Amino acid sequence: MLLPFPFLSLLASIAAMFSTSLAANAGSFSDGGNTLISAMMMFVGNEEKVYILDKAEGNKAQINGHPAWGAVWDIASHQATPMDVRTNSFCSSGMHLPNGSYITFGGNGAIGPGGNIGSQLNSGGFSGAWDSQYQDFDGTRAMRILNPCANANDFASASCQWFDDPTILSLKSTRWYSAAEATGDGNVVIIGGFVNGGYVNRNYPNIDPLTEGNAANPTYEYYPPRFLATTSGLNAYAHTFLMPSGKIFVQANISTVLWDHENNIETPLPNMPGGVARVYPASGATAMLPLTPDNNYTPTIIFCGGSDMPEYNYGDYRFPYADTWNIPASQDCQRITPEPKDGSAPAYEQDDNMLEGRTMGQFIILPDGKLLVVNGALNGTAGYSSNGTLVTPQEGMPFGESLASGPVVIPAIYDPTAPRGSRWSNKGFDSSPIPRLYHSSAILLPDASVLIAGSNPNIDVNTSAFFPTTYEAEIFYPPYFSAMTRPAPIGMPKTLTYGGNPFNIIIPATSYAGSSNDAADATTVVLMRGGFTTHAMNMGQRHLQLNNTFTVNGDGSITLHVAQVPPNPNIFQPGPAFMFVNIRGIPSNGSYLIVGNGQVGTQPISPASVLPANIRVASASGSASRPSTTGVNDATGTGGTKKSSLGLIIGLVVGGIALIALVGTIIGVRLARRRAAAARFVPSSSRSTEFPGPDMLPAPDTIEPQEMRSSELGAFTPLALNDKRLLYHSFKLEHLPFR
Ligand SMILES: [Cu+2]
Numbered sequence: 170m171l172l173p174f175p176f177l178s179l180l181a182s183i184a185a186m187f188s189t190s191l192a193a194n195a196g197s198f199s200d201g202g203n204t205l206i207s208a209m210m211m212f213v214g215n216e217e218k219v220y221i222l223d224k225a226e227g228n229k230a231q232i233n234g235h236p237a238w239g240a241v242w243d244i245a246s247h248q249a250t251p252m253d254v255r256t257n258s259f260c261s262s263g264m265h266l267p268n269g270s271y272i273t274f275g276g277n278g279a280i281g282p283g284g285n286i287g288s289q290l291n292s293g294g295f296s297g298a299w300d301s302q303y304q305d306f307d308g309t310r311a312m313r314i315l316n317p318c319a320n321a322n323d324f325a326s327a328s329c330q331w332f333d334d335p336t337i338l339s340l341k342s343t344r345w346y347s348a349a350e351a352t353g354d355g356n357v358v359i360i361g362g363f364v365n366g367g368y369v370n371r372n373y374p375n376i377d378p379l380t381e382g383n384a385a386n387p388t389y390e391y392y393p394p395r396f397l398a399t400t401s402g403l404n405a406y407a408h409t410f411l412m413p414s415g416k417i418f419v420q421a422n423i424s425t426v427l428w429d430h431e432n433n434i435e436t437p438l439p440n441m442p443g444g445v446a447r448v449y450p451a452s453g454a455t456a457m458l459p460l461t462p463d464n465n466y467t468p469t470i471i472f473c474g475g476s477d478m479p480e481y482n483y484g485d486y487r488f489p490y491a492d493t494w495n496i497p498a499s500q501d502c503q504r505i506t507p508e509p510k511d512g513s514a515p516a517y518e519q520d521d522n523m524l525e526g527r528t529m530g531q532f533i534i535l536p537d538g539k540l541l542v543v544n545g546a547l548n549g550t551a552g553y554s555s556n557g558t559l560v561t562p563q564e565g566m567p568f569g570e571s572l573a574s575g576p577v578v579i580p581a582i583y584d585p586t587a588p589r590g591s592r593w594s595n596k597g598f599d600s601s602p603i604p605r606l607y608h609s610s611a612i613l614l615p616d617a618s619v620l621i622a623g624s625n626p627n628i629d630v631n632t633s634a635f636f637p638t639t640y641e642a643e644i645f646y647p648p649y650f651s652a653m654t655r656p657a658p659i660g661m662p663k664t665l666t667y668g669g670n671p672f673n674i675i676i677p678a679t680s681y682a683g684s685s686n687d688a689a690d691a692t693t694v695v696l697m698r699g700g701f702t703t704h705a706m707n708m709g710q711r712h713l714q715l716n717n718t719f720t721v722n723g724d725g726s727i728t729l730h731v732a733q734v735p736p737n738p739n740i741f742q743p744g745p746a747f748m749f750v751n752i753r754g755i756p757s758n759g760s761y762l763i764v765g766n767g768q769v770g771t772q773p774i775s776p777a778s779v780l781p782a783n784i785r786v787a788s789a790s791g792s793a794s795r796p797s798t799t800g801v802n803d804a805t806g807t808g809g810t811k812k813s814s815l816g817l818i819i820g821l822v823v824g825g826i827a828l829i830a831l832v833g834t835i836i837g838v839r840l841a842r843r844r845a846a847a848a849r850f851v852p853s854s855s856r857s858t859e860f861p862g863p864d865m866l867p868a869p870d871t872i873e874p875q876e877m878r879s880s881e882l883g884a885f886t887p888l889a890l891n892d893k894r895l896l897y898h899s900f901k902l903e904h905l906p907f908r
Contacts, residue, residue, distance in 0.1 A: 201642030214317025
């Protein structure tokens with residue numbers, strides 16, 4: 170559909186303003202301002218706002234008389250504003266909803282200063298219901314919903330704030346480090362997690378691999394609720410990807426399954442080669458490669474880095490059994506196509522090694538179809554330890570509480586379509602002066618730059634630690650920021666459907682240089698969903714290229730005829746996304762839209778869009794003053810302005826001191842289940858005594874240890890439907906702050 174001309178020209182001038190303001194040094198970092206809270210979790214709410222969550226801790230920023238652990242960051246100004254969050258969002262999972270709201274699941278009990286249990290206890294006395302100083306409530310069953318607002322809205326109104334009231338909306342069981350995956354009908358399945366937390370989700374020897382004496386939560390549930398069920402393994406923050414069939418690809422420890430969550434049927438897939446763990450705390454980078462017409466929208470999942478340390482080293486809930494900061498992270502990359510279109514058996518395929526080993530590396534899919542990896546460390550694992558390790562007391566840990574060492578501060582780009590042996594590059598990239606270790610995050614912004622924030626391997630705020638609580642955000646500019654001209658498409662839609670009539674987008678002649686026919690051939694239209702980022706993951710992150718054809722016009726403008734989303738909501742679940750138009754790999758700004766009908770439920774489906782044939786005009790050409798380019802700044806890093814002495818420290822660590830240590834663990838395992846009131850007051854410093862000491866564990870020769878690595882164990886075990894411990898608060902969707 171064409172827009173009337175005056176409207177077009179207005180849009181074109183707005184777009185032109187945008188494209189000229191985008192000049193930045195490709196491959197460089199710039200200051201992203203102060204996030205006020207440490208950015209453990211983030212998501213992009215719309216074209217104006219990024220929402221940030223931290224754990225409840227002693228941040229200086231205050232809100233309603235207590236330290237803040239929520240904030241909203243303005244994309245244009247880089248200014249953060251505190252937001253009130255009631256429950257402790259420590260290590261939640263999160264996902265979008267079909268209407269563009271975001272929801273987060275679970276967290277930690279209430280804690281106070283020093284990470285100690287909150288002043289008011291849950292019944293049983295092992296976990297906090299509330300803390301008088303930080304004023305956080307128990308978040309272990311919390312479900313928090315946020316309806317993203319923009320500058321035109323009243324941020325003080327309840328509809329722009331977090332809805333966070335476990336008496337109205339809560340999980341059926343306590344979950345910390347659960348996985349979350351959206352389904353094709355807009356539900357979210359919430360999978361596994363700890364009951365109360367720890368370094369890994371097991372005791373040792375591992376004699377009760379399913380529930381670990383009720384400290385592991387091997388169940389799954391749905392939001393909105395449907396029924397109960399479960400997972401297990403080295404399984405915190407399992408990696409989950411919805412497949413076109415509706416099954417969910419799940420990878421945890423070294424096991425892989427395709428899971429039919431409707432019927433709770435698992436189909437085992439091959440184990441991860443080389444014994445490399447990718448889930449927390451090994452924390453490899455993972456992503457679904459772009460879904461394109463060329464690959465027939467067949468998902469391929471890539472895993473890079475993590476750790477291949479022996480399974481014994483993972484220890485137990487309390488701490489690792491080895492000094493992880495001395496153990497190099499994996500450099501290995503593997504790809505798997507879980508549902509091959511040719512009917513062949515799914516298999517892991519060795520991919521190019523990363524340029525260096527990384528734990529806590531994070532893949533950010535870029536609009537041009539390449540993947541950026543940022544953050545992380547050369548050695549060790551995620552997590553922190555206030556308990557030391559089995560072999561080193563906390564006081565002997567060389568990097569404070571951090572279990573990782575050797576920050577990797579240079580991003581790298583992975584090109585999934587390049588020939589093997591040439592897929593990785595960091596040519597021309599600056600290094601960041603800021604280590605981004607445990608509890609860092611990164612997400613694609615609407616201008617196609619990448620926001621990087623957080624890092625806090627500390628139990629509470631510690632700005633003097635070797636790896637301190639970090640509030641400084643940075644923006645990284647991928648190589649396409651070297652382009653002098655970026656596409657400024659007109660007529661980007663606000664909603665898309667599954668199948669149905671195609672729509673038109675206009676590319677003005679000013680958006681490119683050279684032959685119009687060539688530019689049109691080199692144009693793609695993509696949907697990007699950055700997802701909910703935490704713990705080096707972007708839950709729900711997806712890139713989908715829409716089909717398109719074009720009509721080249723005599724004036725050099727190009728009319729793109731663009732297909733709706735393929736008629737299968739499992740390929741791109743309903744909900745928010747940004748649309749970008751790329752010309753020769755140079756993206757436009759992203760334009761916010763909603764895919765689907767905005768509702769939870771079966772999505773309307775129409776036949777796939779039918780596109781007209783291409784029409785070319787050999788004489789037409791673009792009018793941009795310079796051709797677009799994909800070059801980056803030279804290796805000297807012309808864009809870098811923030812080099813500091815920290816770079817020296819990092820160099821030393823990388824170069825051989827190799828490793829120093831960190832450990833830290835972790836937060837307490839508390840077996841008490843959350844119950845109503847009946848709280849009593851007790852001293853708050855007893856946390857570490859809840860861990861059984863090594864001498865209290867069964868001697869290895871008296872028990873047949875079951876290693877975590879067994880993949881014969883069913884990953885999903887239904888929980889008893891009538892389990893009365895699992896309180897379930899009934900609620901109605903219309904009572905929730907949906908738009
Ligand atoms: Cu965490």
